[in-house]
Amino acid sequence: MKKTVANFVIDRTSYILFMFINSILIITFYSLTVNDTVEILYPISITIFLMLSYLVIDFIKYSRFNIDIQNSRNERNYNIRCATKEQKEIYSLLKELNLEHIKNENNIVNKYKEKEHFLANSIHKFKNYISVMALIIDKGKSQEVIERDILIDIEKENNNLESSLEQVLSFIRIDSFGNDLELTNVNIVQELKNIINDNKSKFIHNEVFPVFECSENDIYICTDKKWNRIIIEQIITNAIKYTVNNSNRKVYFNIESSNEEVILSIRDNGIGIPEYDLKRVFEAFFTGENGRKIRNSTGIGLFISKEICKKLGHTIEINSKINVGTEVRISYLSKL
Structure with a gap:
């Protein structure tokens, strides 16, 4: 008082x-x-x-x-x-600020729950990979000479583990995106070739053949090189994962350029996505019908790609037909 x-x-x-x-x-x-x-x-x-x-x-x-x-x-x-009217105005402002605070608080709680759910599922996946590798190693110990197939199986599971870890790190780092951003002019043709080459073990182990359809050598886009690589690698991982049931397994890469826009197309000839699932493929943790068929589906890869694209000012869209394949198109600005 x-x-x-x-x-x-x-x-x-x-x-x-x-x-x-x-x-x-x-x-x-x-x-x-x-x-x-x-x-x-x-x-x-x-x-x-x-x-x-x-x-x-x-x-x-x-x-x-x-x-x-x-x-x-x-x-x-x-x-x-x-x-007084002055007090009423102050009270009205306080209520608005309180509602905004509650909304932000709920968003933070929801994001925390999403991360908690994702990390719990990821840890479970890591344990599965480690268990599978342990079984393969035990099988190899019983043999005098370790067969090449056993080493290939271990390497495959190790690659899966590495991809999942990278996905987890990308998911966690999205919230601090602005602290690690550097927009530059990037030669998307050379960068795409480098990404394909760096992921060649994934293509080889899954017997999927990459097809590069662009004839030009120099096409520049405005992006962050590191974050853009994460987008493309997530899409490549999905393309390989959902192409494994096809006898003629291929992933096609094409780049279309205009004066102000560059479109990267990554297309596979895999199992495709049902039409009723297409609207939700960019939602966090949504795996849909294909997620129940294919091992290691997390429903987070396309979500990460979409979030990064929004923050970088790129657009991403997906088209698909059952038993025909899926195409992901990313649109970039061609100038900084």
């Missing part, structure tokens, strides 16, 4: 000074214009009485509002009593 009284006096200091100065000026005016003796005590008393009456009423409104403000800190939905 002492703090409230002190704050009230400080807030009303200018009003109190104004009333006293006003009274002094009026008395001075009459003393200079009227020859008779001017009464001083009476107008001063009237001024003090009226001023104190106003201040008491005003303090009741002021203190009630401030007490309610203090109580609302401990109780989120506490009803604040407003006596």
Whole structure:
């Protein structure tokens, strides 16, 4: 209460000074214009009485509002009593800020739950990969000479583990995207060739053949080189994963260039995506019908790609037909 009284006096200091100065000026005016003796005590008393009456009423409104403000800190939905339009405006602003805070809080909680769910599933996957590698190693120990097929199987599971770890790290780093961003002009033709070459073990182990259809050598786009690589690698991983049931396994890469836009197309001839699942493929953790058929589906790769594209200003779209294949198209600006 002492703090409230002190704050009230400080807030009303200018009003109190104004009333006293006003009274002094009026008395001075009459003393200079009227020859008779001017009464001083009476107008001063009237001024003090009226001023104190106003201040008491005003303090009741002021203190009630401030007490309610203090109580609302401990109780989120506490009803604040407003006596003036100014207080109503302040209360309206507080409610808006509170709603915005609740919304942000819920978003943070939901993101935390998403990450918790994703990390739990990922750890379970890592354990599976490690268990499979342990079984393969045990099988190899029983042989005098380790067969090449056993080493290939271990390498395949190790690649799966490495891809999953990279996916987890990318998912975690998305929230701090702005701290690790560098937009530059990138030669997408050479960069795509490098990415395909760096992922050749995935193609070889899954017996999928990459087909590069672009004849040009230099096409530049505006992007972040590291984050763009993550997008493309996620799409390549999906293309390989959902092409394994085809006898003629291929992934086609094409780049179309115009004056202001460059479109990268990555197309496979795999199992395709049902039409009723297409609208949800960019949602976090959505695996759809194919996720129940194919091992190691997480429903996070396309979500990561979509989120990175939004932050970089690229657009990504997907088209697919059952038993025909899937095409992912990424649109870039061609100039920085």
